[in-house]
Amino acid sequence: MKIIIAPDSYKGTASAAKASEAIAAGWASIRPHDDVVLLPMADGGEGTLEAFARAHPEAHQHDVTVEGPNDVPTQARWLMLPDGTAVVEVASTSGITLLDRLRPLTAHTYGLGQAIAHALDNGARRILVALGGSSSTDGGAGALTALGARFGTDTGEELSRGGGALADLAALDLAGLRPPPPGGVLVLTDVTNPLLGLAGAAHVFGPQKGANAADIQRLEDGLNKLASLLPAHTSAPGSGAAGGTAFGLAAWGATITAGAPAVGHEIGLPGQVTDADIVITGEGRYDGQSPAGKVPSYVQDVARSAGARCFLIAGAIEEPLTTFAAYASLSAIAGSSQAAMREPLKFLTFAGAQLALNAEPSVLEESLQPQA
Structure with missing residues (x-):
C-alpha cells in the first residue's frame, strides 16, 4: 500500500x-x-520553513543577520524555492523564542521586514510569510518600517518600535515603501482572528506575549490608530495574526490565507x-x-x-x-x-x-x- x-x-x-x-x-x-x-506539514507556524525545505531539496537557504524583536542582532534564515518563491518565517526573525524575557510593549517585527527586503534584494519573485510564533503586537509596523515606510509622532519624531509606541502614532508616509514582488505576497496563518476587538490581536494573543490588562488596552489603542492610517481591512479573517502583522502586510498588498492548505498545496x-x-x-x-x-x-x-x-x-x-x-x-x-x-x-x-x-x-x- x-x-x-x-x-x-x-x-x-x-x-x-x-x-x-x-x-x-x-x-x-x-x-x-x-x-x-x-x-511533514505545517500551518504557518513552527516548522514551516523545514517543511518547504524537505519538500524542495533543491531550494537554497539564505542566512541573514536581522534586528531581533529585542533590538539584538540575530541570525535568521529564509528559503528560495526553485520557482523564485521566497519563504520567510516570523519565528526566526521576530519570534518569541528569540526573547530573553517577554516584551509586550517593545517587541517588534523590524527583523521580519529586513528578511523580506533581503529576499527582494536576491530576486524573489513571490514571497510566502509564515506568521506563527511571533513575539510582538505592533501590527506589522516594524516590518513595514524596514521596507521603507515611515511612522511618526505628532511632534514629527520617528515613532519608536513596538506595539506600545503605536498609541503615539500620528503620521504615516508610505512614499518610500518598496513594492511587493511581481508574483505577490501570501501570508500564512493558522488563526482567523480580526485585528481589533475582544477577538483581536491584543486581547487574544497579548497575554501570551506578557501583556497585562493595561498593556492590552494600550496595544488595542495603538492598533486602532494604525488601522486609521493603513489601507487594509481590520475585520478580514486572520488580520490579527502575529500581533496584527498580517494586517500590516495586507496593507502592503499581501493576501492572507489559511496556512495548512497553502503549505499542503506548495509541498504537493x-x-x-x-x-x-x-x-x-x-x-x-x-x-x-x-x-x-x-x-x-x-x-x-x-x-x-x-x-x-x-x-x-x-x-x-x-x-x-x-x-x-x-x-x-x-x-x-x-x-x-x-x-x-x-x-x-x-x-x-x-x-x-x-x-x-x-x-x-x-x-x-x-x-x-x-x-x-
Whole structure:
C-alpha cells in the first residue's frame, strides 16, 4: 500500500520532520514493504520553513543577520524555492523564542521586514510569510518600517518600535515603501482572528506575549490608530495574526490565507494523496480547535477527497474522534503526558507500529494501547 505521513510538529518536543521519520520507522517495523512517503506539514507556524525545505531539496537557504524583536542582532534564515518563491518565517526573525524575557510593549517585527527586503534584494519573485510564533503586537509596523515606510509622532519624531509606541502614532508616509514582488505576497496563518476587538490581536494573543490588562488596552489603542492610517481591512479573517502583522502586510498588498492548505498545496500533498491508501497525520494536542483548520483537519479533508483512510497520532487527545479510521494518543501509550514529552520520538515510533496493525480494512481495533 501507499502510505503518506504528514503530521504537524509536536510543539516543543518533536519537529514535523523528526516526527514523520519516527512514525515511518514504527510503520516499517510491522509493514516493511509498503510505499511510505514523508510529507511533514505545517500551518504557518513552527516548522514551516523545514517543511518547504524537505519538500524542495533543491531550494537554497539564505542566512541573514536581522534586528531581533529585542533590538539584538540575530541570525535568521529564509528559503528560495526553485520557482523564485521566497519563504520567510516570523519565528526566526521576530519570534518569541528569540526573547530573553517577554516584551509586550517593545517587541517588534523590524527583523521580519529586513528578511523580506533581503529576499527582494536576491530576486524573489513571490514571497510566502509564515506568521506563527511571533513575539510582538505592533501590527506589522516594524516590518513595514524596514521596507521603507515611515511612522511618526505628532511632534514629527520617528515613532519608536513596538506595539506600545503605536498609541503615539500620528503620521504615516508610505512614499518610500518598496513594492511587493511581481508574483505577490501570501501570508500564512493558522488563526482567523480580526485585528481589533475582544477577538483581536491584543486581547487574544497579548497575554501570551506578557501583556497585562493595561498593556492590552494600550496595544488595542495603538492598533486602532494604525488601522486609521493603513489601507487594509481590520475585520478580514486572520488580520490579527502575529500581533496584527498580517494586517500590516495586507496593507502592503499581501493576501492572507489559511496556512495548512497553502503549505499542503506548495509541498504537493493533494497530488501525493491521489493514489494513497492511508494518510497519517498528527499534532501535539488534538482539541476543540483542531477541527477548525489545523493541520490534522486539513489533511483529513484531503485524504477523504481522495478516498484514502486517515489515521491520527496526537500527543494528547481532548476531543471526541469519530471521523479518523484509527488513532493513537502518545500520552496514553506512555502513561502520562510528561512521559510522552520526555521521549516523543520513542512513542511516535511505537504509535506508528500500532497503527500499522490497523492497515488492513478488516482489522477493527478500538484500543491502540501497547500489550503488557
